[in-house]
Amino acid sequence: MISxxxxxxxxxxxxxxxxxxxxxxxxxxxxxxxxxxCLYEVYxxxxxxxxxxxxxxxxxxxxxxxxxxxxxxxxxxxxxQFEGNRKLSACDRFIYAISRQHGATLWTKDSGFVGLPxxxxxx
Numbered sequence: 001m002i003s004x005x006x007x008x009x010x011x012x013x014x015x016x017x018x019x020x021x022x023x024x025x026x027x028x029x030x031x032x033x034x035x036x037x038c039l040y041e042v043y044x045x046x047x048x049x050x051x052x053x054x055x056x057x058x059x060x061x062x063x064x065x066x067x068x069x070x071x072x073x074x075x076x077x078x079x080x081q082f083e084g085n086r087k088l089s090a091c092d093r094f095i096y097a098i099s100r101q102h103g104a105t106l107w108t109k110d111s112g113f114v115g116l117p118x119x120x121x122x123x
Contacts, residue, residue, distance in 0.1 A: 001031040001032075001033055001067075001102065001103060001104040001105070002025060002029055002031070002032055002033065002104055002105050002106075002107060003032070003033040003034070003035060003095070003098070003099035003102075003104040003105065003106045003107070004022060004025060004026060004032060004034075004038070004106075004107050004108075005038065005092075005095055005106060005107065005108035005109070005110055005113070006037075006038045006041035006042050006045070006091070006095070007108060007109045007110055008021075008022040008025070008026075008107055008108060008109060008122070009022070009026075009038060009042045009059070009063065010042060010045050010046065010049075011109070012026055013042070013046060013055075013059045013062075014046070014049065014050070018109055018122050021107075021122050022107070022122075025107055026066075031067060031104075032066040032067065033066070033067050033069055033098070033099060033102055033104040034063050034064070034066045034067060034068045034069065035069050035071070035094060035095045035098035035099065036068065036069065036070050036071050036094075036098075037071060037091040037092075037094045037095050037098075038063070038095055039060055039063060039064075039068070040091065041091055042056070042059055042060065042063065043056045043057075043059070043060050044056075046059050069098050069102060071094055071098065074101075075094060075097045075098055075101060076094070076097075078097040078100070078101060079093035079094050079096070079097035080093075082096065082097070082116075087112050088110075088112045088113070092110065092112065092113070096113065096116065096119075099118065100117070100118060104118070105118050105119070105120055106118060106119050106120070107119075107120045107122060108120070108121060108122065109121070109122050109123070111123070
């Protein structure tokens with residue numbers, strides 16, 4: 001099972017620099033986990049970048065065809081373990097924690113995840 005960080009989804013939907021990598025992962029994998037914080041970030045960023053609520057809604061609708069995983073209270077405790085010196089936002093911590101709790105490898109362009117277990121960095 002894999003999980004795609006928000007930046008990978010945005011590259012996929014907006015045909016940005018790593019589109020090919022994320023398209024192969026999203027379209028070529030049966031089990032794609034979508035942490036709920038990804039839905040938030042993708043909606044927010046696509047709506048802002050394209051100035052289109054409809055484009056953001058279509059992106060979210062596409063993502064919900066995969067395995068959407070909510071944010072549970074236990075996940076917040078697991079995510080808090082990654083405070084340390086990492087420069088990860090709360091959403092990033094939740095995305096990583098959800099991915100780990102479900103045994104998914106997280107694919108990301110965010111260098112803040114480099115060095116964490118079960119992360120594949122696409123630089």
